[in-house]
Amino acid sequence: MGAAIAGGRWNHPRTPAVYMGLSPAICSLETFVHTNGEPVEGMKITEFELPEDRGLYLDLENELLPPGWNSIPYDRPSMDFGTRWLQSRSHLGLIVPSAILPLERNMVINPFHPEARLIKVLEVYDFTFDPRMFERQGTPQ
Structure with missing residues (x-):
């Protein structure tokens, strides 16, 4: 759990959390941004089955988000809230x-x-970025 070591937008270091995107598209975009746009070998996208009880999830509406939740780099208000x-x-x-x-939506x-034990891995897919993502703008393909 890398987020427990370094912290993340929604948690301080030494506070374990698992980050996931709610679509393969946002997973790939988040990975692209967080790997500094460098090609990464051997990536996987994992599909999970989560408990269906909607009461298990807190879906933050925009008005409930802490101030500066989307600052870059992330800052204390969102880390404090999430922790x-x-x-x-x-x-x-x-x-x-x-x-x-x-x-797009992510989930922490x-x-x-107690219900974390019910999360199941359904499928693990190999994933690679399209090489065009790493070409400079204006460079012929």
């Missing part, structure tokens, strides 16, 4: 907009929530 949420163990998942593309999973 408090994780420590409360009130929900299995926190659904938030992507700071990269707010029309609380690995210490």
Whole structure:
């Protein structure tokens, strides 16, 4: 759990959290941004089955997001909010907009929530970026 070591937008270091995108498209975009646009070999996209009970998830509406939640780099308000949420163990998942593309949604999973044990891996897919993503603008293909 890299987020437990370095922290992330929604958690402080030493506070375990699992980040996931709610679509393969946002997963690939988030990975592209967080790998500094460098090709990465051997990537995988994992499809999970999550418990269906909607009460297990806190879906933050825009008006409930902490100020500066989408700042780059991420900042204390979102880290404080998420860390408090994780420590409360009130929900299995926190659904938030992507700071990269707010029309897309990400989920922070609380690995210490009692229902986390019900999460199942359905499928693991090999994934590679299209090489055109690494070409400079204006460079012929």
